Amino acid sequence: MIRAAVVGAAGYIGGELLRLLVGHPQVELVNAVSRTLRGRPVDSVHPNLRGRTRLTFSSYDQLVRSDVLFLATPHRETMRRMPEYLASARVVIDLSGDFRLPDTDVYQDYYGTPHEAPGLLGTFVQGIPELHRERLRTADRISVPGCMATAGILSLVPLARDGLIRGDITVDARTGSSGSGAKAGSENLHAERSGALRVFAPTRHRHEAEIAQATGHTVRMTATGVEAVRGVQLLCRAPLAEGVDERAVRSTYRTAYADEPFVRIVAARRGMHRFPDAKILSGSNFCDVGFALDRGASTVTVIAALDNLVKGGAGNAVQCMNVRFGEPEALGLEFTGLHPN
Amino acid sequence: MIRAAVVGAAGYIGGELLRLLVGHPQVELVNAVSRTLRGRPVDSVHPNLRGRTRLTFSSYDQLVRSDVLFLATPHRETMRRMPEYLASARVVIDLSGDFRLPDTDVYQDYYGTPHEAPGLLGTFVQGIPELHRERLRTADRISVPGCMATAGILSLVPLARDGLIRGDITVDARTGSSGSGAKAGSENLHAERSGALRVFAPTRHRHEAEIAQATGHTVRMTATGVEAVRGVQLLCRAPLAEGVDERAVRSTYRTAYADEPFVRIVAARRGMHRFPDAKILSGSNFCDVGFALDRGASTVTVIAALDNLVKGGAGNAVQCMNVRFGEPEALGLEFTGLHPN
Amino acid sequence: MIRAAVVGAAGYIGGELLRLLVGHPQVELVNAVSRTLRGRPVDSVHPNLRGRTRLTFSSYDQLVRSDVLFLATPHRETMRRMPEYLASARVVIDLSGDFRLPDTDVYQDYYGTPHEAPGLLGTFVQGIPELHRERLRTADRISVPGCMATAGILSLVPLARDGLIRGDITVDARTGSSGSGAKAGSENLHAERSGALRVFAPTRHRHEAEIAQATGHTVRMTATGVEAVRGVQLLCRAPLAEGVDERAVRSTYRTAYADEPFVRIVAARRGMHRFPDAKILSGSNFCDVGFALDRGASTVTVIAALDNLVKGGAGNAVQCMNVRFGEPEALGLEFTGLHPN
Amino acid sequence: MIRAAVVGAAGYIGGELLRLLVGHPQVELVNAVSRTLRGRPVDSVHPNLRGRTRLTFSSYDQLVRSDVLFLATPHRETMRRMPEYLASARVVIDLSGDFRLPDTDVYQDYYGTPHEAPGLLGTFVQGIPELHRERLRTADRISVPGCMATAGILSLVPLARDGLIRGDITVDARTGSSGSGAKAGSENLHAERSGALRVFAPTRHRHEAEIAQATGHTVRMTATGVEAVRGVQLLCRAPLAEGVDERAVRSTYRTAYADEPFVRIVAARRGMHRFPDAKILSGSNFCDVGFALDRGASTVTVIAALDNLVKGGAGNAVQCMNVRFGEPEALGLEFTGLHPN
Known part of the structure; x- marks a missing residue:
């Protein structure tokens, strides 16, 4: 059994980690740390876990040594505490933004604050099994990308790597409200957010930098909050290299x-389920990727969708854990998603 | 022109009052008071008013004398400040809960705190033109009922008054998220509230007391938050008196x-719009009322719907103002609602 | 391995059966029958199954002999074809309405058509393991109740059986749009149904009869379509017998x-998750049951919630199959549901 | 009084025309033509009009002569019947797609069928008062653009006209479900469409051609159905000409x-209402336009939003009528939209 702990367990990513770890046949969940909720049952905050666990929240100082420690904690705070986290577990899987960007200048540019643990930056392996599986098998420090970044990286890197696209990429990202977290402010009240099409980051969203870094292309990303609790969908456009066609x-x-x-590649000729849609992915660990070419094949439009809390966060982290500990990679991640939903 | 002022103008009811008063051809809006937003344009908080008004928020001490003062303020605070409000306007229309229940014991029972201005209680006329039009024509103090209470009163009082029902009434009230106001807490975050069917008051909701008082019957009300921003729908059941049939x-x-x-009476034999539904009432001042009898005519099921911010609040208040100042009763309240919506 | 077949596999209940059976470790899915889609991949209709099965739809005449046959078929058609269904499988689990009401008069009264297979009526065991587990262990014919009926039966029968309630029961049922099925008409278009609070059955909904039969009480049920795809929530009220208190x-x-x-019993003193809410149950097989007493303990308000396609249909049917075939009762039904969702 | 008639009055655009014309102080609505509903009250289909009109639907052959005829009819059918429509009214305002594209080749390319009334093509004035007000004052034939086209034209034409943008434009259009009309198919059932992010036109949406024609730029547009009944939002990107900055x-x-x-120009520095959002525009005739520049000012991101049934259709048509008949341009179009909504 893998002894696992979660810090930041009261949030949405934290709760999703608990859900997946409680249901994982090879995991013993030993700690669910929350700054403020010590002693309260985790199912009082995450009601879907009623009847599934009797665990209560711990405080930081109750953190016991574990095999794997998941960090669902705010950026800045995470890099400051990282030394103690590293000391408390064999493997640390970080879901904060602090170790996603290897370049401290880029970090400062996008996060507006200097990096405080630059010496640790290079020691983290990017938590994307599809790209870094072999390195992840022995990695003790794993940094899981942002939810929109994961969708962008998985859908764009193959095209960039194979030289199919040239020039700048634009990304229109749409995201549900759970991405704002359980402590979101009044702009996330239901009355304000319901049915909204809110362009909250017209330029310079932090995940843009991760996609740029992974693809080697300039990326211009806009992020819009749409009516959904879970779910991210990206619509990306890139100019195609000469001679590239749909078949390629x-x-x-x-x-x-x-x-x-x-x-999964989802690009059908017809039907209502032609392209990736986060609607059917809630709770699943899939990232669906689709595409369409302009007439003349000058541009490819790439569509990617995932559940931001699963493949965009907790599920991806558990997949990394499975890889790292030699478990079947899909163990505990079998839920297919629902239709209709 | 009627010079009107609004206190509590940054909230949802306050914003709806501004919308209606700015569009009212016989009103000059002289003050929009907000405790915290002095000097900021009202359209920065209520973006639907962009291009319609250049008004900025005032502080309390900038309240000028007006013909009519609307109070969209919290209970307790309202009764405490009522003397100064009464001094600042010819007519006060209160949308708080403080002057809805004429009996101080009932007030204390439902609000959990003693009434602090019992001497003023009897001086307010209930702001329901359909029941009290004549008294409203000369009333200087008007207390507008709660949103769910208005739906319950308008749909049940005719039956009670005519002796068609006997015994206790049950009310299953469903309400949108705007009823919780612009300062709602984390339980009203979109991620928590979206798609919810949240029984937040299984018994003893405050509006229950208003319906009981108006009908003279015992009322058992349950309130559930449903997926909607605006809108209240009540499903009421009452035993019918002997011999009462559908025709009666x-x-x-x-x-x-x-x-x-x-x-409007909405009770069709068939179709998707058979009974009142708040979905088509957003922005309108209608209260739709429908009904169905059990086989055997032992029980009547009454269905009522309205927009909680309009007929359940600001619109009803403006209708009262029109009555009080001798304007055509529907002036400024002509919007029909949208379909589909 | 249990060899399983599904008739009516293109619908919403049918698709949910496929999802659960494809993921069930002790089931081999041998047939997915659809009248019109023969030869098409099941994942073209149920896109959540992409990558999980290569099964294609069969026509009726391709139905092979199986251990268990699930019927997700329309009423009337089901009773007419029942003899052939019974001949094609060891165990038949029927999810249609045709064998839910043992009394042919009650059937005719609620379905508006005479029962055409009265001789078979008494041979079906009601598919509610919580009430009939022992009989289900050997049952070859199982009739799964309606979605709202299951919620009503599970929440009300214990009180009725123990004599805690007396007199008539009222039920306000709220239901999502998937209950109308994949062939619903224009009244279920998104533009019409989105955000609706549609009282589509003010009286005499068919599931009312099932609850009445199970509890032995007169039931008055109203059904309202609410904004949700999945999910049923019931708000039931019943008078309490003398001396019954919350503890009882x-x-x-x-x-x-x-x-x-x-x-699960869900009746907390406070918090946003006090009472059962279908929002967190999507995809799970839970029926959550809660309650609250009026002051004076004259009436109990019972709240029940489930996912209409799972515990209200396909999941309950699979649970019955597990009981019947001696498998662990929760096998293949472990998904906990999501929060937030 | 302007005598007005509507053909296609049972659809969503038709219903919106009825709503606006019934409430217009200078209009007498003389005909509401529906192929199938002759004799039925219009409020049986458009329940928001209850109590506002007693009009019933007419058949085509009951079409009387009017001052202005609005066509909310399918493309192809519209151009075939256009001669008789032109004969029946002084002014025809067409909301179909048939007279939006002056070039028959472009029409055939995007509509997949030859134009059948090429001789009439050049006789229609484009129904955008902001661009063609003077010509509209005397126009007897007006063709109102598509909903997404209107948003694209209003937000992009000023930049193109002033030479601020160079090169190709990309448009990411998001649209609510009412755009699919009242006769939409099963892909628009609530269960399928609710919460969807459905890329239904990855390339070559018809409205793309209208924007290209108006701006003189190559346009690459993708259309996605999002969770909303009403509302269109466009996110457009274009390279900026040398030296153009935010101020320009x-x-x-x-x-x-x-x-x-x-x-309205909506481009604030901060707040939750920084950029255009269709959420607050339902029922209003506004098109809100905003923008943001990339660092380095290489690209402008333009955001536009409107209610597809109002400024994207019926409202824009009524505005054209007001211009044509010398009425105040905003008459009957005063509704501001709701917040929250």
Whole structure:
């Protein structure tokens, strides 16, 4: 059994980690740390866990040594406490933003604050099994990308790597309200957020930097909050290299993802389910990727969708844990999603 | 022109008052008071008013004398400040809960705190033109009922008054999230509230007391938050008196509301719009009332719907103002609602 | 392995059966029958199954012999074809309405058509493991109740059985749009149904008869379509017998459901998750049951919630299959539901 | 009084025309034509009109001569019947797609069928008062653009006209479900459409051609159905010409729209209402336009939002009528929209 602990367990990503770890047949969940809720049952905050666990929240100083420690904690705070986290577990899987960008200048540019643990930056492996599986098998420090970044990286990297796209990429990202977290402010009240199409980051969203870094292209990303609790969908556009056609794009994706358990190519000719839609992905660990070419094949439009709390966060982290500890990669992540939903 | 002022103008009811008063051809809006937003344009908080008004928020001490003062303020605070409000305007229309229940014991029972201005209690006329139009024509102090209470009163009082029902009434009230106001807590975050069916008051909701008082019957009310921003729908059940049939019920409603501009009887035999539904009432001042009898005519099920911020609040208050100042009763309240919506 | 087949596999209940059976470790899914889609991949209709099954739809005449046959078929058609269904499988689990009401007069009264297979009526065991587990262990014909009926039966029968309630019961049922099925008409278009509070059955909903039969009380039920795809919530009211208090109600529920894997008592003193809410149950097989007493303990308000396609249909049917075939009762039904969702 | 008639009055655009015309102080609505509903009250289909009109639907052959005829009819059918429509009214305002594209080749390319009335094509004036007010004052044939096209044209034409943008434009259009009309198919059932992020036109949406024609730029547009009944939001990106900065963009918009009653520039530095959002526009005739520049000012991101049934259809048509008949341009279009909503 893998002894696992979660810090930041009262939040939405934290709760999703608890859900997946409680249901994981090879995991013993030893700690659910919350700054403020010590002693309260975790199911009082995460009611879906009623009847599934009797665990109560711990405080930081009750953190016991574990095999794997998941950090669902705010940026800045995470890098400050990282030394003690590293001391308390064999493997640390960080879901904060602090170790996603290897360049301290880029970090400062996007986060507006200097990086406070630059010496640790290079020691983290990016938590994307589809790209870094071999390194993850032995990694003791894993940094899981942002929810929109994961969708962008999985959908764009194969095209960039194979040289199918040239020039700048634009990304229109749409996201549900759970991405704002359990402590969101009044702009996330239901009355304000319901049915909204809120362009909250017209330029310079932090996840933009992660996609740029992974693809090697300039990325211009806009983020819009849409009516959904869970779910991220990206609509990306990139100019195609000379001579690239639909067949080449499809072939690149097939080669990249033929054996991947959690990436599906979704690009049908017709029907209401032609392209990736987060609506059917809630609770699942899939990232669905689709595409369409302009007439003339000058541009490819890439569509990617995932559940921001699962493949965009907790599920991806558990997948990394499975890889790291030699478990079947899909263990505990079998839920298929619902239709209709 | 009627010079009007609003206290509590940054909230949802306050904003709706501004919307209606800015569009009212016989009103000059002289003050929009907010405790915290002095000097900020009202359209920074109520973006639907962009291009319609250049008004900025005032502080309390900038309150000028007006013909009519609308109070969209919290209970307790309202009764404490009532003397100064009464001194600042010819007519005060209060939308708080403080002057809705004439009996101080009932007030204390439902609000959990003693009434602090018992001497003023009897001086307010209930702001329901359909029941008290004549008294409202000369009333200087008007207390507008709660949103769910208005729906319950308008749909149940005719039956009670005509002796068609006997015994206890049950009310299943469903309400949108705007009823919780612009300062609602984390339980009203979109991620928590979206799609919820939250029984937040299984018994003893405050509006229950208002319906009981108006009908003279014992009322058992349950309130559930449903997925909607605006809108209240009540499903009421009452035992019918001996010999009452569908025709009698219909006749009672017709008699009561034949000439009313804002109450519509909606009880069709078929179709998707058979009964009142708040979905098509957003922004309108209608209260739709429908009904169905059990086989055997032992029980009547009464359905009522309205927009909680309009007929359940600001619109009803403006209708009272029109009555009080001798304006056409529907002036400024002509919006019909949207379909589909 | 249990060889399973589904008739009516293109619908919403059918699709949910496929989801659960494909993921069930002891089931081999041998047939997914659809009248019109023969040869098409099931994941073209149920996109959540992409990557999980390569099954294609069969026509009726391709139905092979199986251990268990699930019927997600329309009423009337089901009773007409029942003899052939019974001949094609060892165990038939019927999710249609045709064998839910043992009395042919009651059937005719609620379905508006005579029962055409009265001789078979008494041969079906009601598919509610919580009430009929022992009989289900050997039952070859199982009739799964309606979604709202299941919620009503599970929440009301313990009180009725223990004599805690007296007199008539009222039920306000709220239901999501998936209950109308994949072939619903224009009244279920998104533009019409979104945000609706549609009282589509003010009286005499068919599930009313099932609850009445199970409890032995007169039931008055109203059904309202609310904004949700999945989910049913019932708000029931019943007069309490003399001397019954909150402790007695709680004790009755505890005794009834202490060892049940899929019924949870949810009745907290405070918090946003006090009472059952279908919002967190999507995809799970739970029926959550809560209650509150009026001051004076004259009436109990019972609240029940479930996912209409799971515990209200396909999940309950799979649970019955598990009981019948001696599998662990929760096998394949472990999904906990999501929060937030 | 302007005598007005509507053909296609049972649809969503038709219903919106009825709502606006019934409430218009200078209009007498003489005909509401529906192919199938002759004799039925219009409020049986458009329940928001209850109590506001007693009009019943007419058949085509009951079409009387009017001052202005609004066509909310399907493309193809519209151009075939256009000669008789032109004969029946002084002014025809067409909301179908048939007379939006002056070039028959472009029409055939986007509509997949040859134009059948090429001789009439050049006789229609584009129904955008902000661009063609003077011509509209005397126009007897007006073609109102598509909903997404209107948003694209109003937000992009000023920049194109003033030479601020160079090169190709991309448009990410998001639309609510009412755009699919009252006769939409099963892909628009609530269970399928609710919460969807459905890329239904990855390339070559018809409205793309209208924006290209108006701006003179190549346009690549993608259309996604989002969770909303009403509302369109466009996110457009275009490369900026050398030396163009934020001030220049703002100045261009200010000059273009300073005196326009229905276009608002919405581009704030902060707050939850920074950019145009259709959420607060339901029922209003506004098109809100905002923008943001990339660091380095290489690209402008333009955001536009409107209610597809109002400024994107019926409201815009009524505005054209007001211009044509010399009425105050905003008459009957005063509704501000709701917040929250």
